[in-house]
Structures are given as C-alpha cells and as structure tokens.
Amino acid sequence: MPLRTESSRYQRLESLSLHASDPVSFRFNTDGGRALLVEAHAPGVFRLCIGGPLAEGRAPSPGAARAAALQDLLARAEPVGEASLEQFEADGQAAFRLVQGDHALELRSAPLRLTLHRKGQPVLASAGGDGQAFGVADGGWRVAFDLADGESLHGLGETTQSLDRRGAVIATDDPDARALPLCWSPGGWGVYANTLAPTVHALGAAAAPSGYVLAIGDADLDLFLFVGDPAEILNQYSQITGRAGQPPLWSMGTWLQQPDGGSADELAGTAAKMRELAIPFDAVSLASPVAWDIRTKLALEWDAARFPDPRHMLARFKELDAKVCAPGFPAVLTASPMFADLEDKGWLLTDDSGGAQAFPGIPATGGAAFGLLDLTHRDVWAFWRDKIRQLLDEGVDAVACDAQIHIPDGVSSRSGDDGARLRTLYPILVKRCLFEAAAWNKTPAEGLVWSHDVFATGQRLPLQASTAVPNGWEGLAASIRAALSVGNSGLPSHAHDIGSPDQPRDGLTPELYLRWLAAAVFSSHFRFHAVPGLLPWDFGDEVLGHVRTWMQFRYRLIPYVLGAIEDAARTGLPVQRSMALAFPDDPEAHRHELQYLLGPALLVAPALEPGDKIRVYLPKGEAWWDLNTGWRYEGGTAWTFECGLDRLPVFGREGHMLCLGPAAQHTGEFNSARILDEVWLFGMPVHNPTVMRNKIRVMQMQGSSYAKGLEGLRILPSEGLEVKRRGAEVRISRAR
Structure with missing residues (x-):
C-alpha cells in the first residue's frame, strides 16, 4: 500500500471532545462522528482505537470472523491499567492529559495530535505543522510522528543490515521484508499497530526524513503506544501479544541438518561420525520436501520413496541418542485423489471462483502444485493438529515448517480473510497449530517448531531459525544482526547456522569457521550442516580439536542458556540482547552493535575479521570481569584484546x-x-x-x-x- 499525502486523498482529523470516562477507558468524539477510545491498557501502555466495535462501545457482530481473527494477534485484550484524566486549554482548544504514574499521554485538537511523556519529558509526538498526524487516507489510516535528530529506531523484524532501522521503508505484507509489527526507540517509546491489514512503516525515509509515518490499510485504527525502557516495552508488548512457550532441553544441544537431496542413511552415517569423533550433538533435521502428506485418506502418510521404513529410520537415530526433526507442510498435492475430496469438503483455501486454489510448486512440495488446508476452519485445524500429534507420539521429536508463501489477492479462507490479511494470518495459524500439537499435555507449554518464517505473533514460538547469509566474514556479521534484530522485535531465540550450504564455500577459511562456531556457542541454538566443506573434520585436526573444546564449553553453558530462555518466557527479553536494548542510555554502546548480551550476565564480542585482535567496548555504569583472565574492567571503556582461535572476549557482569x-x-x-x-x-x-x-x-x-x-x-x-x-x-x- 503506497504512502499518500495528497489533500484529495487525505482527510485530517481536527476535533476532539470528551464523551465518557472511567479510570481505565476514555471515550472521545472526533470528526464525522468517529469515536476515539483511549485505554490505560497497562502500566506504561496506552491503546488508541478509532472506529470498530471497541471504540464504539459495542460487541462484535455474531460470527464476525475477521474480528475473531484479529483477536488472534492479542493474548490479553483486556486492559489492566488505570489513569487519571486532566483537562486543560491549549491554543484556545480543549486538551486532555491521561496520567499513569510518571508517564502521560496528552491529546490535543485542531488538528488531532498526541504527545507521550516519560517522567515529565516528551518522548514521542505527532508530526507538527501540516504533518497530517492522524487522518483517513485511501480507505485506511495514516499516522505520523516527529523524530528527534539522530534518534535511532529498532525492531520491525529481521535485518542483516544496520540494527538501526531509520531510513527504511518496511511493508508488513511482503514476505521478503521479514517484518514484525513492533517499533521502539532507546529514547523511551514504542509503537505497535494491531492489525492484520498491510501496514507500511516509513522510518525517517525520503518522503519524511524527520518523521515516522505509518500507512495502515485498515478501516479501523488500533494502536498501542508504549513508554519506558526498551526492556519494559518488550515486557509489556509480549504480555499483550503473547509470550513463547519453552523449547525442550535437548534443543539447546547442537543440531545436524541433512543436505538437500541427501538420504536418511547418509545423515545417520554423518551423525555416527560425530559421535565417533566426540563432537557433541543432540538432534538431526531432515531436509525438504515434506516427509509426509495427505494421499489416499484423511491421514498423514510418510513419503515411501524417501522413507520406506520410517520406524527403522527413527530407531536408528534413537540408537545414536539423536532427536529427529522432520519437515511438514499443511498442503495436499493437486495430483492426489484427496485434493478433489478436500475441495468438496470446503477444507482448502479457495480462489475467486470458489474452487480450491492451486498453488505452484515450492521446495516443501518437491516442486509439485498443491492446495493449502484452510486452518481458519475449526475442523481442519483439529485434523491437522491431531495428525501431527500422532506423528510426534510415534517418534518424531519436532516439525520444521516454512509457511510464509505468497497468497494471491483473490484467495480467501472460511474466516473471510483474503489477500494481504491472509498472508499475515496464515503463518500465524500454521505455527500455532504445530506448537499446540508439540506442547500437548505439557505444563508449562514445551515444544518446538523449526521455522524460518518471520510473522506477527512469532514471539509466541520459542525459536526462530536462521536466514541464509554468505560464507564470509560479512556473512558472520549478517547472521548476528539477524539474531539481534529479531530479538529487538520481541522474538526470544534465534538459531544460527555454521555456514550456509547454498552459498559458495571458497571463503570459509578454518579461522572463519572457528570464529563462527565460537559466536554460535554463545547463542540459544545452532546447527551444523552435513555438507562437505561445512563439517568440523573438513578443516584438519587442529580445527577439530578447537571444535571439541568449544563444544564442551557450549554444553556446560546449557543450564545458563535455558535459564535465559525461561527468563524470556517471564519477561519477553530475548536470549541475545543488542546493545541498544540492554543499554539504552549509553549511545557509545549502540555504535558497537555486533556485541551483545547473552542473557543478563555475559557480554560477548564476536571476532568479525581475520586476526587475533578484537576491539571491545564495555558499557558504562557497570564493571566487567574477563572470563579468560579473571581481570576486572570498569565500564565506559574500550579495549583491544588478543584472542587466539580457542577464545573470544567474553565478560561477566559485576x-x-x-x-x-x-x-x-x-x-x-x-x-x-x-x-x-x-x-x-x-x-x-x-x-x-x-x-x-x-x-x-x-x-x-x-x-x-x-x-x-x-x-x-x-x-x-x-x-x-x-x-x-x-x-x-x-x-x-x-x-x-
């Protein structure tokens, strides 16, 4: 959806008058009889709604499928905060201030605009002058805020570029954008647009270099405004939108990924060599295409060509003390006799003619055309969840599934969602269904879904798989940025790959391989690829010895790493924490964006170029203890350390x-x-x-x-x- 500012397409809101209030909610009238609701949703959180049943004080229509789908975005819709209301006059117009402790939201009219205050200081304000702060445009909403000079912006999904997203334009319905909906500033504010509709975030981009502009393709506006430290913002955001369950203990160990086109026997041979060479690992992951599909009856049947005896295959990996992750996908091939049957039952997503939509082949289906199960249909959801649960009971330990594919605008679901809304909603439903199957009868909820998808509510899953990066020093830096950026966006854990099997491997030197592994050791999850040129024994005996040393320390770290993941389930803070997230008041730390905290206690400085010298900045306000030497350093200082291939600069927080x-x-x-x-x-x-x-x-x-x-x-x-x-x-x- 393009950003538009032409007056013929834009209607700015001007008026504001109080209609009713209580300590939690404040209802106003504005232009054209539009209702504006402001909730003291939680401490440090204000919710603004214009239009829709919530703002208008009415219940959703019975059977309103879209309203039900929208609620899928919220884990806690009920407000739990309180505020006091102050009325005053500004510029000859009535103005209002909603106060929550040290924080306040100020509303003014002519035009309608807002200012967020933190501890008495303004931290976020609507665009001034003719900046068109709130208005209706192209059937949706345009909301604009002013940005301070040099103010950095974080979140909004995965990036392998700078963690500061200022200057970017991010469209949420573009799968390639890998977008997530939360934006925040170290200055003490955050914004979340609660919608399934496509939203464009222009973050100080060319059209408005000093502003943050949201173009939201929804007839109803629903914004959450956060005020506080970034850690407080992630805490409140994850309480409202949902937090992750817990991954199983074994997932903290090393993974071994099957190469494309490889056989289960070959993977078992590589796993056996890992055991023989005393390289610790816990899990193997089977490559695409899917291990099972729906063929002749309402059941998931193993691919007989790849897995003629699935029980024997699973037993062989169990003999190696290896868990098994297998690929699944909620599809039925068009060539299957079940395609027509499920079309008749109304169990597949439909095209604009009302028939089942046939999607072109993708790697998950081996290139074969397919239809997608309509997971907005309650019976379809229960069917797929229960069949996945049955496979897990039979010996599969986890499912891998990438469901973020392009869904054309004419495709619709039983819920009434279509096009861009369905592109946002469908990955949410797929992953929630899979996690529900994996976490069955486990308290607290524990399970794993391996997925590369980046989607709204992704923070409810314990793990985000890595993105493809080049096999060079720039690839190592990109993989760390990807992990820190999704952490900034609310996702708790990110898995790292040791090299990329789909990229040229000429630049992957023994030094880079060990530096990559060392950085991954200080993360939540990581995996090796069972591909020649990416395995530990491919670089000689000296490298193999260093790999064993690093892997031994990794397994010793697991109690701490899992403790950080349990902490993420309580606080919303990611396992790997960027400098801007962990130290918002230290601008110098932000400039060292590839350093990170692992949990609350360890500062990690990866090696990002050849050589033994590594530059480290120790954030101010703390003292830091070198894990390698036991020496103490004051914060607010920068140092250069010499570290061989058997160590990294890692510091414990005093x-x-x-x-x-x-x-x-x-x-x-x-x-x-x-x-x-x-x-x-x-x-x-x-x-x-x-x-x-x-x-x-x-x-x-x-x-x-x-x-x-x-x-x-x-x-x-x-x-x-x-x-x-x-x-x-x-x-x-x-x-x-």
Whole structure:
C-alpha cells in the first residue's frame, strides 16, 4: 500500500471532545462522528482505537470472523491499567492529559495530535505543522510522528543490515521484508499497530526524513503506544501479544541438518561420525520436501520413496541418542485423489471462483502444485493438529515448517480473510497449530517448531531459525544482526547456522569457521550442516580439536542458556540482547552493535575479521570481569584484546554469577538431580543467577552475600572474595 499525502486523498482529523470516562477507558468524539477510545491498557501502555466495535462501545457482530481473527494477534485484550484524566486549554482548544504514574499521554485538537511523556519529558509526538498526524487516507489510516535528530529506531523484524532501522521503508505484507509489527526507540517509546491489514512503516525515509509515518490499510485504527525502557516495552508488548512457550532441553544441544537431496542413511552415517569423533550433538533435521502428506485418506502418510521404513529410520537415530526433526507442510498435492475430496469438503483455501486454489510448486512440495488446508476452519485445524500429534507420539521429536508463501489477492479462507490479511494470518495459524500439537499435555507449554518464517505473533514460538547469509566474514556479521534484530522485535531465540550450504564455500577459511562456531556457542541454538566443506573434520585436526573444546564449553553453558530462555518466557527479553536494548542510555554502546548480551550476565564480542585482535567496548555504569583472565574492567571503556582461535572476549557482569553444567556428548547425559557443576562469581553476587529450573537465591546482609542452592558445587570466586559454606548456605564476603 503506497504512502499518500495528497489533500484529495487525505482527510485530517481536527476535533476532539470528551464523551465518557472511567479510570481505565476514555471515550472521545472526533470528526464525522468517529469515536476515539483511549485505554490505560497497562502500566506504561496506552491503546488508541478509532472506529470498530471497541471504540464504539459495542460487541462484535455474531460470527464476525475477521474480528475473531484479529483477536488472534492479542493474548490479553483486556486492559489492566488505570489513569487519571486532566483537562486543560491549549491554543484556545480543549486538551486532555491521561496520567499513569510518571508517564502521560496528552491529546490535543485542531488538528488531532498526541504527545507521550516519560517522567515529565516528551518522548514521542505527532508530526507538527501540516504533518497530517492522524487522518483517513485511501480507505485506511495514516499516522505520523516527529523524530528527534539522530534518534535511532529498532525492531520491525529481521535485518542483516544496520540494527538501526531509520531510513527504511518496511511493508508488513511482503514476505521478503521479514517484518514484525513492533517499533521502539532507546529514547523511551514504542509503537505497535494491531492489525492484520498491510501496514507500511516509513522510518525517517525520503518522503519524511524527520518523521515516522505509518500507512495502515485498515478501516479501523488500533494502536498501542508504549513508554519506558526498551526492556519494559518488550515486557509489556509480549504480555499483550503473547509470550513463547519453552523449547525442550535437548534443543539447546547442537543440531545436524541433512543436505538437500541427501538420504536418511547418509545423515545417520554423518551423525555416527560425530559421535565417533566426540563432537557433541543432540538432534538431526531432515531436509525438504515434506516427509509426509495427505494421499489416499484423511491421514498423514510418510513419503515411501524417501522413507520406506520410517520406524527403522527413527530407531536408528534413537540408537545414536539423536532427536529427529522432520519437515511438514499443511498442503495436499493437486495430483492426489484427496485434493478433489478436500475441495468438496470446503477444507482448502479457495480462489475467486470458489474452487480450491492451486498453488505452484515450492521446495516443501518437491516442486509439485498443491492446495493449502484452510486452518481458519475449526475442523481442519483439529485434523491437522491431531495428525501431527500422532506423528510426534510415534517418534518424531519436532516439525520444521516454512509457511510464509505468497497468497494471491483473490484467495480467501472460511474466516473471510483474503489477500494481504491472509498472508499475515496464515503463518500465524500454521505455527500455532504445530506448537499446540508439540506442547500437548505439557505444563508449562514445551515444544518446538523449526521455522524460518518471520510473522506477527512469532514471539509466541520459542525459536526462530536462521536466514541464509554468505560464507564470509560479512556473512558472520549478517547472521548476528539477524539474531539481534529479531530479538529487538520481541522474538526470544534465534538459531544460527555454521555456514550456509547454498552459498559458495571458497571463503570459509578454518579461522572463519572457528570464529563462527565460537559466536554460535554463545547463542540459544545452532546447527551444523552435513555438507562437505561445512563439517568440523573438513578443516584438519587442529580445527577439530578447537571444535571439541568449544563444544564442551557450549554444553556446560546449557543450564545458563535455558535459564535465559525461561527468563524470556517471564519477561519477553530475548536470549541475545543488542546493545541498544540492554543499554539504552549509553549511545557509545549502540555504535558497537555486533556485541551483545547473552542473557543478563555475559557480554560477548564476536571476532568479525581475520586476526587475533578484537576491539571491545564495555558499557558504562557497570564493571566487567574477563572470563579468560579473571581481570576486572570498569565500564565506559574500550579495549583491544588478543584472542587466539580457542577464545573470544567474553565478560561477566559485576554482581552476577555464571552457573555451568558438566561436559557431555548430548543432553541425555545430564543428571537431572545434579544439572550444575560449577559457579563463577563476577564480584560480590547481588542478583539471583540465571539458570534453568532456578532454585538458587542470593540475599545481602551486613556486607556479605548469602546464597542458597549451591550445595556440592565448586565455586570460583573473583579476586578479593572468600567463600565459606555453612550447611546448606554459602557466605560470600570480602577477603580479610
């Protein structure tokens, strides 16, 4: 949808008058009898609705499928905040201020515009002058805000370029844009457009270089405005739109991806060699096309040509202590006898003639034309979920599915959604159905869906698979940006690939391979590819030795990594956190955008060019402890470190502690009763440690810290501290 500002196409809202209010919601009238609702939706969150049943104070029409689909975007639609209303006069017009503690939303008229205040200071304001702050344009809405000079913008999906999205134009219904709906600034504000309709975000682009303009192709406007630190914004955003369940423990281990065209026997041979060479791993992932489809009856049948004996194949991987992820896709081939049957049942997406839409072949279907199951149909949803659940019960451990394909404008669903709305909605339904199948009867919800798709509500899934990047130093940087950008957008975890099998491998030197692996070790998930030139033994014995060392440390990190993922389910914060997200008040840190926090306690500086010298900036306001030397550094300083291929600059944040598990060849070797082995202290501990199934507690008293839950663990104190055990309690104090 193009951005338009011509007066013949744009109707600016001018008037504003209070109609009714209570501590939660405030109803106003504006131009043409349009109703404006402002909710104190949550602490630091205001919701603005113009038009639609919510703003107009009426219930949705019975059977309003589109309204039901829109609610799929929200996990919590009910407001939980309160605000007080102040009325005053500005420029001879009535004005209103809604106050929530230290934050406020100010509304003015002639024209209608708003200002967000944080702790008494304005942080976001509607476009001034004739900037057309709120108005109807081309059957949708145009909303514009002013940006401060140099203000950076973050979120809005995956990018392999700069994490600061300012200057970009992002269209949410373009699959290639890999867009997500949340935008925020380190200055203390965020914006989320709650709609299935196509939305264009112009972020200080050429048409309005000093403004942020949203063009929303929906007759009803529904905006959430956030005020607070980026961490507070992600917390509130994920509470409103939904948070991820938990991935299983085994998924934290290494994955091994089957090459395209490879056989299950060849993959099993590579997995056996991984075991033989003592390279830890936990899971294998089968390549496209789909492992099963709907053929002669309402069942999912394995592809007999690729998997003549699926039970034997699964058993062979189980003998190697390997979990199996298999590809699935909600399709029925047009050549299948079931295509006509499902068309007659009304179970497939339809074209503008009312017949089943036939899509051209894609890799998931082996290039064969297909129809898509209509997952807005309740019976179809239940059918596909239950059949996937049956396969999981029979030995498949996870499903991989990329469903973000182009759906033409004339294609529609039973819900009444079509075209651009369906392009947004369909991946949401596919992934939710798969996760529901995987998390069946598990409390808390635990499961895994491997997907490269980037889609609204993607933050409800525990894992985002990697994007393809070149096999060079620029590819390593791009993969880190992809992980940090989706984290900035609310997704909790990102899987890294060690190299790209579809890209030339001439530039993948032994040094780059190890630097890539080292960065991936300090992430939530990663995988090797079972492709010549991308496996650890392809680079010689010295590299293989370094790979084993890095992999041993990776498995020792798993209790911390899973603790960070559990923390993401509670707070909405990603496992890998960008400098702008973690340190919004330190502009110098933002310039080092390829550094990141792993969880709350570890600062990681990847090696991004050849050589041993790596430049690191340590954010201000903190002290940092070098994991390699144990030395302490003050924050707000930059250093150059010499690191061989067996190390990276990684720093522990003062006041935190790092809990490590034992070395293992796979997570099945972990002793659930003794998941931890060792604790590293970074100065006097102040914070409870990030660790899976967290039962360790730290409290301060009389200048010392007392920790419970460290029974039997080896404790490595930082310099100047002493540790004394007192039964089940550990006292940590200054050395005398």
